[in-house]
Amino acid sequence: MKFGLLVLILLVLAVCAPVWAQGTATDYARSEGLAKRFANKVYRANVTPHWMPGGRFWYRNDLPGGRREFVLVDPAKAEKRPAFDAAKLAAALSKKLGKTVDAVRLPVESIAFDEKTGALRIQSGDRTFGVTQPDYTLTESDALLGQIEARSPGDGPRRSREGGGDTFLTFVNRSGADVTLTWIDSSGNPHEYGTLKADARKQQHTIVGHLWLVTRKDGTELALYTAVPEAAIATIGKTPAAAPARQRSRPRVENRSPDGKWEISYRSQNVVLRDLAAKTDSPLTTDGTAEDSYQGRAYWSPDSRHVVILKTIPEQDHPVSYVESSPKDQLQPKLHTNQYLKPGDRVAHPRPHLFDIAAKRDIPIDDALFPNPWDIDEIEWEPDGKRFSFLYNQRGHQTLRVIAVQADTGAATTIIDETSKTFIDYSGKTYFNRLPKTSEAIWMSERDGWNHLYLYDTASGKVKNQITKGDWLVRGVDRVDDEKRQIWFRAGGIVPGQDPYYIHYCRVGFDGSGLTILTEGDGTHTATFSPDNSYLLDTCSRVDLAPVSVLRRVADG
DSSP states (O other): OHHHHHHHHHHHHHHHHHHHHHOOHHHHHHHHHHHHHHTTOSOSOOOOOEEOGGGOEEEEEEOGGGOEEEEEEEGGGTEEEESSOHHHHHHHHHHHHTSOOOTTSOOOOEEEEOTTTOOEEEEETTEEEEEETTTTEEEEESOOSSBOOOBOTTSSOOSOOOSOOEEEEEEEEOSSSOEEEEEEOTTSOEEEEEEEOTTOEEEEEEETTOEEEEEETTSOEEEEEEOOSSOEEEEEOSSOOOOOOOOTTSOOGGGBOTTSSEEEEEETTEEEEEETTTTEEEESOSOOBTTBEEEEEEEEOTTSSEEEEEEEEOOOOOEEEEEESSOTTOSSOEEEEEEOOOTTSOOOEEEEEEEETTTTEEEOOOGGGSSSEEEEEEEEEOTTSSEEEEEEEETTSSEEEEEEEETTTOOEEEEEEEEOSSOOOTTTSOOEEEEGGGTEEEEEEOTTSSOEEEEEETTTTEEEEESSOSSSEEEEEEEEETTTTEEEEEEESOSTTSOTTOEEEEEEETTSOOOEEOOOSSSEEEEEEOTTSSEEEEEEEETTEEEEEEEEETTTO
């Protein structure tokens, strides 16, 4: 009896868990209330660098009472100073805007320095001014700093991307009427964030990748805006944002051969080759059906002699229904049905097909090395066009394999073969970077019990050397320098005595030499590198330590 009750409870939890995970309107309201309650209570905690040539950058500190300060940093001189004379700029803005501007509360969202002359430009609201120094004369410009483009409400997917950091969007309403601001979550659900009056502006805290919809009171959708890493301005116009011009009759460029002579298209689930000069079509396949169709991108060899196309058996149909007991728009319950595969159901089954363009024929590839794919990805040709390779992720995620196929024969061989008796964390602990100039590849693996990097010889399929090693793990790769043969990466547990969950930034040579920890301090680190990779801004924090930002040289940390 107790066992039966336990099973019933587990079934109820399994059914209800997805509903709880979505959150309710009350949850969002409470979260928004907490955000407002605790917002802007900590100051000087973050430095967002705006890099300039030579490694210089500026950043803004938002302080209590609406005060602001702009700071300019010159690493070469180890110098930090005000980015401009705030008192002179306040006086110039007061004259230009026709109202008193406080020097410690400058209405400036963004600044920029001319790369050649060093001339200063500032963004105040939705107006841009050039600033001559030292007299601080202002000249208005039409070009906005930090302006993001409005997307058409009908353009592209309508859902937020998750995983970004904090940022701000400043909405400026130039539509001539009141508008409603709505956040679209990652599931496509709308959440209203209030009304913005005509000619008003609002700075909205948000997350990088989050999507915002602007509508009129009559329901007309005006624009979509996607939050970007730097604080940006979203100017709302009077008419709906136009969708980008598209020539729908124009073929997809990615399906055109590198020499510009051929193009791939699909008809009735089959492949058609078009001779662009003669404007004639030739069928490459006749065996495509709705149950097993050719589709997707065409992967051309660099010499245009061969092309790879995926042929895919679609996943099986498995509808799962659930009842919405208390819908808001009607008294009676609603029945909803979604496609949801269960263990053992047939997933989509893609297989690469190789075609000889001159002979207009399919070169068979033996699929013994990739019999049961969960996914086939990372299809790429070698520079000489003699073979291509792809990443095979087997269903069950106990085999992850890089397979190479010879262009002339279709013979398949294994370059990298990663296996596990338990599970390969393909979404969080994998990295694969081809180095075609040297016939090498960088590969991530937990084969020795820790997540580390390995250097492979892609010609022989053998490990040349283990790049990182030790009782710590690589958490992610940020950059690879092919010329210097160095890798920049994030590591956990690499500093003895510290919490193993703390992240540090490191550099190492392809051969495993020169391992350098670039960050310092007992805490977790977030680093931002200068465009020329000479400097890094290292921010360290932990639960009991407010963020501390330090500027470091990349050469030695």
